[in-house]
Amino acid sequence: MSYDVAAVRARFPALKAGFAHFDGPGGTQTPLPVIDAIAGALANPLANRGGNTAGERNAEKIVTDARQAMADLLGAPATGIVFGRSATQLAYDFSRTLAKTWGPGDEVVVTRLDHDSNIRPWIQAAEQAGATVRWADFDPATGELSPDAIRAVLSDRTRLVAITAASNLLGTRPPIAEISRSVHEAGALLYVDGVHYTAHASVDIERMGADFFACSPYKFLGPHMGVLASRPELLETLRPDKLLASTNAVPERFEFGTLPYELLAGTRAAVDFLADLGPRKGERRERLLAAFTTLEEHEDSLRLRIEKGLAAFDRITVHSRAAERTPTLLLTIEGHSTADAYSFLAERGIDAPAGSFYAIEASRRLGLGDTGGLRVGLAPYNNTEDVDRLLQGLSDFMA
Template sequence: MTDEITTYDIAAIRAQFPALAAGTAHFDGPGGSQTPLPVIEAVTNALAQPLSNRGDGTPGERNADTIVVEARQAMGDLLGADPSGIVFGRSATQLAYDFSRTLAKTWSPGDEVVVTRLDHDSNIRPWIQAAAQAGATVRWADFDPATGELTPDDIRAVLSDRTRLVAVTAASNLIGTRPAIAEISRLVHQTGALLYVDGVHYTAHTLVDIEQLGADFFSCSPYKFLGPHLGVLAARPALLETLHPDKLLPSTNAVPERFELGTLPYEFLAGTRAAVDFLAGLGPNTAGSRRERLASAFAAIEEHEDTLRTQIEKGLSAFEQITIHSRAAERTPTLLLTIDGHSTTDAYRHLAQRGVHAPSGSFYAIEASRRLGLGDTGGLRVGLAPYNDAEDVERLLAGLSDFLRS
């Protein structure tokens, strides 16, 4: 890459992550990223100040309200979304279940819901179960295990005038495939259906623009992009106004609060805002709006991660026993590996003993793992994050070489 020293100072970035001082080379980012100091401090500071339920009468109430407003604005900037359509929840899985139950109230027997074999189970099972309750039919969109590609034609093949919702990932957490969501959106909307996009893995690596993607609902998890454990969903406020979730009688009916059941974790919302601000500071643009700075930062992050991914793939090419199942033309820097004659669980443990964390499994993408012919076992997943560096990669490759010799 060009001019990395001035545009992406990896040493300075790594210095902001206390967990890295333990010496582990983390390739477990797809399962959850490490946390930078500004996020840790934001969580701590929120808890150290007066904090109450939202309101305007006391300092604690005002602090809580400010935290929520700032977190919605930050996530709106990150996703290219209206802050008034940002819903917070415990996790992306919980939000999928909540919205599947709410949307299923509008379905009838004979209606159809589309899910894909590529997705994390949190964007499959809630829809299957909600469809069963409504008497709706589930249709499956397949992907090509040889290429890892899920194409718009794969979605087109299962659409009909009875389709009510399509649930699809923006990026596979198992093999990194990034389907053409904008084109899929056009097909889905031509049928009059809604599009629910799982952006949990995608948001960690690419600047999101939900309007450009054409997503009616877009979910993500801040703990995948340097923030706290939380779930976020973005949708148009006008669409949210048409939906009526089950809720407590005295709780507000205002959007988006009507979807946020119970008191929000204010300290985690403060951490989420800090994570977005931290990301915005990773690029060369330091003077624009937060959205402009995020665009600059994600361009730098993508360039950095792609450079490391190339380094990994070049190194892996020397190992004949290793098969890389991440092959799509458009994909995140996430590689799923299997090793001829060896268990990837054994490889994971071998690497862990050498301070390299690359976990083994199917990572809840069980349908994708089965479609790849890997059963429920999956493989060794190597995922990059903004704090990985070339030395991490060399340690990974050396560890794998040592494992194969052993």
């Protein structure tokens, strides 16, 4: 199926402002169906979930529909979908819950490739439990995080490994399925940060071997919230702190307070929008798998166009070099500040931000300190004109 990027772009009101958006890794623009779903939820009666009033029934349907949509997106059971304010909040919640079973002598593994939201919650929880933190490193020359690097820090005392499915700084996609086998052989659990990954590739948490998989809808055209997927039977074994009157049912026992119904409606609409990017036949899960195949082809073609253009600039270093990666590039420019490049491009309607983007450990490992570099990330609405504007803008900046 050919990808009609013009038709896709027409459904994003924000693009009318004329900017070329390469800031998708920090949050994508929002299509009309998502905006309409959020407004529709608020325009109709709403109440706490139940079955008596129209408001109660609307709320119940919104939650049920959103759980099923995220289950279809992630290849998970709907009863294993947990909603939260953000992926960071979910990581903190689950780290505190899991750490209740840790003690001195236990070990937790984190990696230097990860966003800090999948590092610091685990370090802090381990410290409070008296457990030991072990670090897995990536190769700064290639950006690769190998299974051997994980195996080297596993032991029979490992309780959990926290790892990214795709680096938000470099785009590196570690081989999670192979890593998960080693983690499970060691008797540990695997917590996967899929925030950056989910925007660019189809997810199957069972095939991936993730015990927990977190993502953020606002990175894949939806509203600002977080989602975690797990096996219901695993969630049943966990006892989070919660209010006395709140339900003990799974997955609701992990959801504190009233859910943001309008955001859940938008999340369901975002999943449906993604499903419609491919052939519009079959069940939603089937359509999503086909759509991501089409989307990956589109984004990869643009990434290759960018990389070919960047090769002509001898003062630009591309740090994103892993064999498997998302369409996300980290650049530095010899003799120039990437913060200055960011400002220069922004003045010309090109959004390509600079920084370490909370991947502080990865930025430091690359020798870039906390400054990081210029990050160029693609989204479903980018086109060749965007790419050409970016390359011309960089040329003008270095002139």
